Amino acid sequence: MADDVPRRVALTVTDGVATVRLDRPEKMNALDPAMFSAILATGKELMAREDVGAVVLTGAGRAFCAGLDFGSFADMAERGPERTREREAAAPAPLGAAGALAQQAVHVWSLVPAPVIAAVQGVAFGGGLQIALGADIRLVAPDAQLSLMEILWGIVPDMCGTQLLPELVGRDVAKELALTGRKVSGTEAVRLGLATREAADPVAAALELAAEIAGHSRSATRAVKRLVDLAGRVPLAEGLAAEQAEIGALIGSPEQAAVVRRRLESRG
Structure with a gap:
């Protein structure tokens, strides 16, 4: 990872399994510009690595990712048009189908050649859930809480969520979730198709599954x-x-x- 990217993500590779851990536990791994940049840099590194057979994507501490940092919402309200211009000026070069940095932090996982397994514990709210949607497989704790809650802040899911969610749960359920911002448990997420399966310890289960996948051709x-x-x-x-x-x-x-x-x- 580039030296000028603040440490927000921890990456380890063992026996062909890469573990990517969002590493801001004191903020429940909330997303700030440094986190977005670190996620993207880590994903790009894994796009180029030939020694990785599977990836586990998870969060440090008690949450997967609580979504956008609260300070960002306050900034939106206070400096709306100015902030939009700043975002557009700072947009990185396109990555695959994604142009905006936040979209690239999700889309990059579909461009990593190895299968990516998200292990979701605690909460996955807003952008945090959208990052999980970028994975190929999602293992969730039964009591995990998942929500596309952007509507509660007067915005829309803008990190690939509106495009990825309907494919998993259908258009009607996707609209219901995005229009209400309601929270669903890990158990309900599996029933809806939002998650692949439940696991009491999703990280351990994801590592076991990743090791199995990495052992294949x-x-x-x-x-x-x-x-x-x-x-x-x-x-x-x-x-x-x-x-x-x-x-x-x-x-x-x-x-x-x-x-x-x-x-x-x-x-x-």
């Missing part, structure tokens, strides 16, 4: 992520052609041949 797991991310976003013919391109690259490759040999040897 890296080329195959990355291909699975690419293919599933195409589904519903490109014409069916394009998706089916992509399947054939991916399988053609995998069959007979040294990595796939090694997997087959290990499987056959294990059968004794």
